[in-house]
Amino acid sequence: MEKTSKKRKKTFTRRAFLKGLGGSAAGTALASKFLRRGLAAPPQEMEAAPVHSQKTVTFSVNGRTVSLEVEPRETLLDVLRQKLNLTGTKKTCDRGECGSCTVLLDGQPVYSCLYPAIRVEGKTVTTIEGLAYGDELHPVQQAFIDKDGYQCGFCTPGFIMSSVALLNRNQKPTFPEIKTALSGNLCRCGNYVKIYEAVRTASERMRKA
């Protein structure tokens, strides 16, 4: 993570700057609305826990602060896809079995289909859309292309997120470590050999960079 964020500064584009500015301005406006609500509410006492039928949550998505109303039944996956239009995260089984909805939550891979959106308050979410810097793909994305790490491509965003999480904490994973890290992602095309090869290639390139 450290390494890539340094790189982000170096390759900062005008487009990324404007995008970031817009996002953070919107974030500030919504956050202040949220703060006012918080202040207006009575101070929380021991006796009653807060109960919500809906709640405004403020969190970071791909470096941008967002603030929106969610219902308790909404999953992080549905909020990403339907309210934030981040449709790179795929909804496939919607029951925590296939891994195509994998996102990073505070850097850790989780199934966004089994994560209540209401819990995301104050957290940092990274989706497949947050990996590239301008036109430059993340080394894992590039390696998946170079090594044919996909066939139909539907599972690919999930596999890439799991791979990025692995390489962020372990720059030189062994083959069994790669298999374990990707054990929560399914590829129905059965392209596992190429996927593992892509992760190894990305690992080599990231170490050289």
Add this chain to the structure above:
Amino acid sequence: MKNFKIAEPKSIEQVSGLLSKGGEKVSLMAGGTDMLSEIKEGVAEPDLVVDLSAMKELPFIRKNRDGMHIGAMTTLADLASDPAIRSDYPGLYEAALSVGTPQLRNVGTVGGNLCQRPRCWYYRDAKFLCRKKGGSQCFATRGRNKYHAIFGGGICHIVYPSDLAPMLIALDAKVVVVAPGGEKVLPLSEFYTLPSKNVRRENILNPNEFLREIRIPPPKKGERSTYMKLKERGTWDFALVSAAVKATAGGNSFNDVKIVLGGVAPIPWRLEKVEQGVMKKKLSESMIKETAGAALQEARPMEENRYKVALVEALLVRSLLSIA
């Protein structure tokens, strides 16, 4: 998905208050990976979900003089990556790593794993009103029962799916349960109940009680443990059969051994006869098979799950010899 309200308690008192309120259907949510699936499938329909994720005092792993204390909201990933757990209770480390996938272990918790609901496909399908859901029959008896119980079934043939539970029982763990009047501490082996006692639930928790903490006694000198899990595929799955074994070695035999199976009964299933049969004797494959064979006479397999008897035998040989 049916909508519900969510409560975010920050203290034990607030949780107790919410659970004791009555009037509406209240469910407790730990990591939520199991509960959200149940709500999506329409198997659980709570009015209020009490989310424990804001409870800062519930995730912890502490090594005390009287052993290891583990908070209910400790994630499985944190449990599996704790160096003291790995060195003192290798079987628990193996059990924690065998649960689900990295994505599930990052969110799923110890308390949630111990209180999860069964995976029986009739139970998980809202269309089948089985005994566990208030109906009058167990569809597995005459239906498809490949993954069902070979011990302790009777009126309901679920198997308890937790990987941690058999291992923690083998390690003599205790649980701390918060009840409205105060706390109670009981052995985890007494936490689970058979369908014959109460078919609607799998443990002794009353609706106004919850599990707060696990306590494992310090390892004895020469203590060894292992958790082995047979699955239908190489990557993640629930256990067809699993074996949790803890033993204290003396010379080339066990002075003390505890064997608890997962995946074979509605509760973690202890094999006391096998424990007695292998204790203080020189272990060999034929001797274990002989002892296991006698104990497995008590198994009551159904049409499609007889293979589990052979899996138990194989797993006992493998697990006992691996720590001998």
